[in-house]
Amino acid sequence: MKSKNIMAILAFFFVLAGCGKPKTDTVRIGVIAEITGAIPAVGASCKNGAQMAAGEINDAGGIDIGGVKKKIELFIEDSASKPEQAAAAAQKLIARSEVLAIVGPNSSSNALPAAEIAEKSATVLMTPWSTDPKTTIDSKTGQAKKFVFRACFTDTFEGKVLGGFARKELKAAKVAVLYDVSSDVLKIQAEMFKKSFEENGGRIVALETYTKGDKDFSAQFTKIKNARPDLIFLPSYYTDVPLQVQQARRLGIKAPFLGSDAWSSEDLVKMCGADCEGSYLLNHYSPGTTNPVTQKFIADYKARFGGSTPDDVAALAYDAFGVLAKAVARAGTLDRAAVRDALSQIPAYPGVTGVIKYSADSGDPVKGAVILQIKNGGFSWFADAQP
Amino acid sequence: MIYFFQQALNAVQLGSVYALIALGYTMVYGVLSMINFAHGDFFMVGAFLCFVGAALLHLPFVPVLLLSMTGVTLLGVATERIAYRPLRNAPKVSAIITSLGVGIFLENFTLGLSPYPKYIPQLLPSFTYTVGGVSVSTFQLATIGISFLLMFALHLIVNKTKAGLAMRAISADRAVVPLMGIPVDKIIALTFALGSGLGGAAGVMYAMAYPVIDPYIGILVGWKAFISAVIGGIGNIRGAVLGAYILGMVEIMTAAFLPSTYRDLVTFSLLLALLIYRPRGLLGRAEIQKV
Numbered sequence: 144m145k146s147k148n149i150m151a152i153l154a155f156f157f158v159l160a161g162c163g164k165p166k167t168d169t170v171r172i173g174v175i176a177e178i179t180g181a182i183p184a185v186g187a188s189c190k191n192g193a194q195m196a197a198g199e200i201n202d203a204g205g206i207d208i209g210g211v212k213k214k215i216e217l218f219i220e221d222s223a224s225k226p227e228q229a230a231a232a233a234q235k236l237i238a239r240s241e242v243l244a245i246v247g248p249n250s251s252s253n254a255l256p257a258a259e260i261a262e263k264s265a266t267v268l269m270t271p272w273s274t275d276p277k278t279t280i281d282s283k284t285g286q287a288k289k290f291v292f293r294a295c296f297t298d299t300f301e302g303k304v305l306g307g308f309a310r311k312e313l314k315a316a317k318v319a320v321l322y323d324v325s326s327d328v329l330k331i332q333a334e335m336f337k338k339s340f341e342e343n344g345g346r347i348v349a350l351e352t353y354t355k356g357d358k359d360f361s362a363q364f365t366k367i368k369n370a371r372p373d374l375i376f377l378p379s380y381y382t383d384v385p386l387q388v389q390q391a392r393r394l395g396i397k398a399p400f401l402g403s404d405a406w407s408s409e410d411l412v413k414m415c416g417a418d419c420e421g422s423y424l425l426n427h428y429s430p431g432t433t434n435p436v437t438q439k440f441i442a443d444y445k446a447r448f449g450g451s452t453p454d455d456v457a458a459l460a461y462d463a464f465g466v467l468a469k470a471v472a473r474a475g476t477l478d479r480a481a482v483r484d485a486l487s488q489i490p491a492y493p494g495v496t497g498v499i500k501y502s503a504d505s506g507d508p509v510k511g512a513v514i515l516q517i518k519n520g521g522f523s524w525f526a527d528a529q530p
Numbered sequence: 531m532i533y534f535f536q537q538a539l540n541a542v543q544l545g546s547v548y549a550l551i552a553l554g555y556t557m558v559y560g561v562l563s564m565i566n567f568a569h570g571d572f573f574m575v576g577a578f579l580c581f582v583g584a585a586l587l588h589l590p591f592v593p594v595l596l597l598s599m600t601g602v603t604l605l606g607v608a609t610e611r612i613a614y615r616p617l618r619n620a621p622k623v624s625a626i627i628t629s630l631g632v633g634i635f636l637e638n639f640t641l642g643l644s645p646y647p648k649y650i651p652q653l654l655p656s657f658t659y660t661v662g663g664v665s666v667s668t669f670q671l672a673t674i675g676i677s678f679l680l681m682f683a684l685h686l687i688v689n690k691t692k693a694g695l696a697m698r699a700i701s702a703d704r705a706v707v708p709l710m711g712i713p714v715d716k717i718i719a720l721t722f723a724l725g726s727g728l729g730g731a732a733g734v735m736y737a738m739a740y741p742v743i744d745p746y747i748g749i750l751v752g753w754k755a756f757i758s759a760v761i762g763g764i765g766n767i768r769g770a771v772l773g774a775y776i777l778g779m780v781e782i783m784t785a786a787f788l789p790s791t792y793r794d795l796v797t798f799s800l801l802l803a804l805l806i807y808r809p810r811g812l813l814g815r816a817e818i819q820k821v
Contacts, residue, residue: 181744183645324791352791356750358740361540362785362793369533382647386742393658393667394536414649414742 166241167477169216170206172197172467173236175247175257180224182380184408185249185456189271190219191448192460193246196468198447206472215468218242222253229253233260233268243477244269246463249456251275251328258291265290267483269467271459272427274298274404275328279506290483292506294463294499295427298328301403302335304512304528305425309336309374309401310343312514312526313423317348319372319398321363321387323379324352332378332403340376348372364391378403385414392418399423404512407455412520419517423525427455428496429513431524440495455496462494532663537786538779543670543739545778546677549771550732551755552762553684554606554725556770559759560701561721562618564625568609568632570752572726576602576733577743578640581648584737591653595676599730606726607719615715633748640745650741673735680731681771684724688767693720701765754781757801763814772812 174193177186197215200206205214218240220232229248236242237260244267248254254273261268262281269292270278276297281288309315318340322333337347348370351363364387367375377400379387384406391400402424412419430441430452440461444453453461470486471477487506492499499508511529515522551573558566579601583594613632617625658667688694696717700707708714736751737743758777762769777797784796808814 179641179645181746183647351785352789354794356746358736358742358747358751359540359544359781361543362537362782363790365533365536365540366786366790382742382744385649386740389741393656393665393669395658395660395665410646414647 168213170208170213170471170477171216171218171240171242172464173233173240173242173245173247174217174219175222175229175232175236175245175253176219177224177249177253178219178221180222181382182224182250184381184410184454185272186221186224188408188454188456189247189249189460191444192271192453192457193217193219193464195444195447195457196461196464199443200468206468207475208471208477209475222248222257224250224253226252226256230256230260233257237261237264237266242266243471243479244467244482246271246460246467249273249460251278252326254278258288262288262290265483266479267292267467267470267486269294269463269486271295271463272404272456273328274301275331276507277327287505287507290479292466292486292501292508294459294466294494294496294508295404296510296512297507298331299335301425301512302332302337303339305332305376305401305403306336306339306341306345307343308423308425308514308526308528309376310340310345313374313399313401315345315372315374317346317370317372318374318376319349319351319367319370320347320376321349321351321353321360321367321379322377323355323383325355326380329378329380329403329405332405333376336376336378358386360387360390361394364394364396367391368394368396372398374398374401376401378405380405381408381411381414384411385416385418388415388418388422404455407515407522409451409454412517412522415517416520420519422517424515424517424522425512425528426515426522427512428458429515429522429524431522432513436493437495458495462492462496462499465494466492466499533786535662536664537782539664539666539670541779541782542775543673543778544782545775546674547732547736547739547751548755548758548778549774550677550680550728550735551751552758552770552774553681553767554729555756555759556762556764556767557697557721557725560765560767561697561704561718562614562625563765564614564622565629565756565764566614566725567626567629567752567756568636569629569725569729570748570755571633571636572602572606572609572729572748573733573736573752573755574640574743574745574748575605575636576730577650577737577747578648578733578745579730580653580734580737581650581743584651584653585648594653595731595734598734599727602730602733603723603727606722606729610719610722615718633752637745637748647742647744650737650743652741653738669739673739676731676735680728684728684767687724693717697721760811761801761804763811766811766813766815769811769813776812 176189201214205212222229246269248257249272251273254270267290271294276299279291323329349367400422406424407426474481474485497510514526516525554569576598579598583589583597658665696712758774759770762773785793
């Protein structure tokens with residue numbers, strides 16, 4: 144009986160192994176997205192953005208590889224928003240699916256372990272949304288990683304811009320900060336904000352924290368209320384923000400909120416309702432822009448996915464894919480190292496989220512950001528912010 | 531002083547939610563000496579039924595509360611019948627592992643239906659009153675009021691009815707109780723029903739106060755409620771309520787007067803200290819185990 148079972152299992156694996164087609168017929172690109180877990184809206188947008196970009200390239204015939212047009216084949220893996228699963232997905236895509244390059248993961252906690260594996264395996268990993276400075280830095284040498292790129296700006300840049308904005312544009316003098324101490328990304332944003340805000344002559348009157356999974360913030364907000372801030376800086380993920388803002392309002396706090404790119408999901412406005420009206424946030428792009436590349440993307444996205452406006456993750460995933468495809472075409476070969484070199488030397492790429500360009504020894508692009516305000520149940524453009 | 535009262539009110543609200551869930555842990559432990567780790571997930575199902583009632587069926591508050599309580603009661607009784615009763619005479623560890631399994635099943639089942647966090651529309655009109663500088667919202671009043679009402683009802687059932695007497699008898703000595711003609715299975719099912727029903731109510735209270743829910747909310751809140759039950763002396767009903775309010779108070783006051791980062795550190799240090807000096811909890815009785 145037992146040996147029969149083992150035979151069956153072995154046979155199953157042989158069948159699996161036999162499935163593989165020749166791996167050079169198509170351009171194999173992996174996608175790691177947070178499809179289930181804590182931030183499923185991010186995963187869905189990333190998947191949509193990547194599928195749309197690949198679809199458009201394939202409809203136009205594919206990518207020219209040494210004179211032969213080859214179609215893109217997507218391999219989509221779910222990271223469940225867990226670091227270990229993101230790492231396993233990267234391993235699987237590189238070793239089993241033998242992809243040329245990977246787009247994703249999006250959240251930095253997922254992107255970091257996946258980036259380590261990609262770097263070790265000398266495979267390009269392009270994260271659309273991970274803003275943590277550490278993602279593209281080698282933890283051992285402190286130098287930039289060779290194979291890890293991103294399509295977005297970094298938290299350091301973000302905190303700095305927000306601190307200046309709060310002091311200079313919103314004229315806030317006293318600011319309270321509440322952030323998730325268990326998230327590297329949000330912590331860096333809070334710290335950089337504090338530094339930049341104080342350098343500009345502002346005062347932080349309360350610096351409060353919470354831990355991932357907390358739902359009750361009444362103690363922190365009662366403390367913040369007592370400090371009487373002009374503005375509350377709240378770098379939290381979009382699923383926490385509605386709870387936090389609502390609890391603050393129920394405690395009688397009237398000060399406006401300022402958020403980071405972690406706020407940017409249509410779901411936030413839907414869930415938060417009137418409580419979030421008038422709040423500000425920083426984002427990678429604004430659907431309200433007049434940029435024709437962006438407008439075309441938004442119109443196409445709406446047509447393809449049934450009407451909803453793409454969020455920043457969708458736009459960044461689309462850009463990440465676009466830059467990557469351009470680099471593959473420039474490399475003209477299905478060689479991982481050649482794609483890496485082509486990517487680092489790519490001329491200014493006109494993306495949906497602005498012009499993307501890499502300096503020679505860094506995977507961080509040079510690009511700007513926008514400040515949005517929540518108005519009439521939607522995000523509206525408020526100001527541009529340059530590095 | 532106003533600041534202190536405001537924080538104390540926050541603590542009572544948090545403690546009330548913990549208390550309703552802690553009762554489920556402690557009652558099951560009382561009759562079966564088993565920790566039902568799926569209880570936190572029963573609570574989560576209660577919150578999701580609140581979503582179904584409020585957002586999908588557009589029911590008003592009272593029917594939503596009844597829907598959640600009934601739904602979770604049935605879930606609790608069914609779980610006991612299907613998953614725990616066959617293991618009644620198996621080693622305790624098997625039943626505990628099974629309860630973990632049931633919990634993971636419920637989480638992933640809910641996750642499978644839809645992975646997106648759910649937003650609960652407001653079931654009660656939202657007002658904030660200011661009494662002597664302290665802000666009180668309608669949600670806080672509802673949470674605290676309904677919790678007190680349900681706990682009082684439970685107190686009556688356990689202390690003034692025959693079924694309650696039977697429950698206490700099983701808790702005292704399960705081996706002898708069937709000899710007195712008491713239907714043990716029915717009483718245990720009833721215990722699960724009561725505990726789960728309270729968990730369902732807690733789910734609704736929680737979903738109203740913290741209206742973004744996901745399939746994992748039961749884990750952390752469940753742990754906190756379990757700790758409440760342990761602080762009070764697991765198996766003891768009044769102990770669970772006492773423990774819940776102590777935990778709520780410690781959590782809120784730590785964040786109120788120390789940097790909020792120390793919240794869990796202080797909470798769990800206190801728990802450890804308490805267990806060293808009173809290993810059976812505050813109201814737990816010492817038990818001599820024959821080996």
